[in-house]
Amino acid sequence: MKLYDSTMAPNPRRVRIFMAEKGVTCDNVQIDIIKGENLSEEFLAVNPRGFLPTLVLDDGTVIDETVAICRYIEETHPEPPLMGTDPVSKAQIEARQRHMEFDGLLGAMDAFRNSFPGFASRGLGGNVGTIDAIPALSERGKTMVLKYYETLNDHLAGSKFVAGDAFSVADITALCTIDFATAAARVPIPDACEDLKRWHGEVSARPSAQA
Amino acid sequence: MKLYDSTMAPNPRRVRIFMAEKGVTCDNVQIDIIKGENLSEEFLAVNPRGFLPTLVLDDGTVIDETVAICRYIEETHPEPPLMGTDPVSKAQIEARQRHMEFDGLLGAMDAFRNSFPGFASRGLGGNVGTIDAIPALSERGKTMVLKYYETLNDHLAGSKFVAGDAFSVADITALCTIDFATAAARVPIPDACEDLKRWHGEVSARPSAQA
Numbered sequence: 060m061k062l063y064d065s066t067m068a069p070n071p072r073r074v075r076i077f078m079a080e081k082g083v084t085c086d087n088v089q090i091d092i093i094k095g096e097n098l099s100e101e102f103l104a105v106n107p108r109g110f111l112p113t114l115v116l117d118d119g120t121v122i123d124e125t126v127a128i129c130r131y132i133e134e135t136h137p138e139p140p141l142m143g144t145d146p147v148s149k150a151q152i153e154a155r156q157r158h159m160e161f162d163g164l165l166g167a168m169d170a171f172r173n174s175f176p177g178f179a180s181r182g183l184g185g186n187v188g189t190i191d192a193i194p195a196l197s198e199r200g201k202t203m204v205l206k207y208y209e210t211l212n213d214h215l216a217g218s219k220f221v222a223g224d225a226f227s228v229a230d231i232t233a234l235c236t237i238d239f240a241t242a243a244a245r246v247p248i249p250d251a252c253e254d255l256k257r258w259h260g261e262v263s264a265r266p267s268a269q270a
Numbered sequence: 271m272k273l274y275d276s277t278m279a280p281n282p283r284r285v286r287i288f289m290a291e292k293g294v295t296c297d298n299v300q301i302d303i304i305k306g307e308n309l310s311e312e313f314l315a316v317n318p319r320g321f322l323p324t325l326v327l328d329d330g331t332v333i334d335e336t337v338a339i340c341r342y343i344e345e346t347h348p349e350p351p352l353m354g355t356d357p358v359s360k361a362q363i364e365a366r367q368r369h370m371e372f373d374g375l376l377g378a379m380d381a382f383r384n385s386f387p388g389f390a391s392r393g394l395g396g397n398v399g400t401i402d403a404i405p406a407l408s409e410r411g412k413t414m415v416l417k418y419y420e421t422l423n424d425h426l427a428g429s430k431f432v433a434g435d436a437f438s439v440a441d442i443t444a445l446c447t448i449d450f451a452t453a454a455a456r457v458p459i460p461d462a463c464e465d466l467k468r469w470h471g472e473v474s475a476r477p478s479a480q481a
Binding site for chain 1: 319327331333334335337338339341342345346356357358360361362364365368369373376393394398399401402404406407410413414417
């Protein structure tokens with residue numbers, strides 16, 4: 060397998076951590092999104108939408124979306140399970156993983172993309188042509204991220220993990236969201252979010268977090 | 271089971287169609303999002319995020335997210351399969367379903383929420399407090415929807431369905447996106463998108479589309 064990857068971006072990191080938790084390795088091709096390499100003719104021939112990560116199987120099959128890649132790895136390498144083991148746990152983990160995306164990651168991406176000078180005409184990711192950044196959307200994104208931190212902190216006051224009682228894909232999405240929101244969107248975790256900070260320290264200490 | 275539903279909104283319709291394709295029925299509770307019933311104390315006690323649809327199982331378990339509900343139904347009622355049957359088809363359908371969300375549905379929601387007068391201080395869905403609408407985001411959303419129509423039209427020129435060679439959850443998301451974009455965001459399918467119109471006519475003729 061070959062993973063088209065971009066070290067600094069949150070979505071490829073989600074897949075790298077997911078694979079590391081499973082002990083799965085593959086070839087790695089770095090694509091620099093800041094330089095626009097994801098919009099090059101060469102990469103668009105692999106993934107016409109221009110998004111990373113993208114996984115290419117040995118038979119040439121392309122899986123071009125973050126959670127879909129995780130699904131493929133989960134199905135082909137079931138242990139340890141990261142997406143649930145029965146109908147209810149599968150649904151609950153999927154729900155929590157999507158909360159992390161829609162409540163947190165989208166806000167962090169809005170905050171970054173609509174304030175980073177290099178993306179002034181790339182207000183949306185992928186192969187969508189010129190889209191002007193919207194400064195007010197950057198501010199809204201920061202507001203969303205702060206609400207997300209508070210809500211997740213409340214959850215983690217009573218739970219060791221983001222979904223259920225074991226580490227899952229929902230923890231991976233949350234970790235990548237928070238590290239991206241902190242580093243790129245510049246919204247640090249407030250000191251008052253002590254349970255979120257405790258959880259963040261624990262998941263960051265897992266070897267997979269270095270992937 | 272009990273489904274908290276809102277007839278006019280696209281996400282609850284995705285679940286209703288999914289269940290209809292499976293022949294699954296359940297109790298139905300209508301919540302009026304326009305009137306803000308999803309933010310009432312009563313509903314927030316069921317789903318603190320304030321989103322619809324929400325499914326409550328007979329043992330009281332709450333599944334509070336659209337695709338997670340579909341996952342639960344798929345796992346408990348496998349026939350006919352709507353989310354794939356092997357690692358590659360599961361991944362490919364999930365990828366396509368998420369393309370429909372991120373390329374189309376998010377844009378349609380941005381277009382509607384940020385221009386509808388009743389949502390001037392509810393620029394984001396759910397229980398997030400006062401968020402001002404951003405008019406420029408409504409315009410961006412319309413641009414996204416038009417690009418989405420064109421890209422999906424190109425795909426359907428060579429395919430009968432949105433993902434693979436059978437009707438799937440990806441078709442359901444696309445149908446609900448397009449009908450919402452047309453009716454609420456007021457972005458009709460351009461006449462030039464003949465393959466998209468042909469597909470739309472076919473999936474709209476399925477009995478499940480009336481759910």
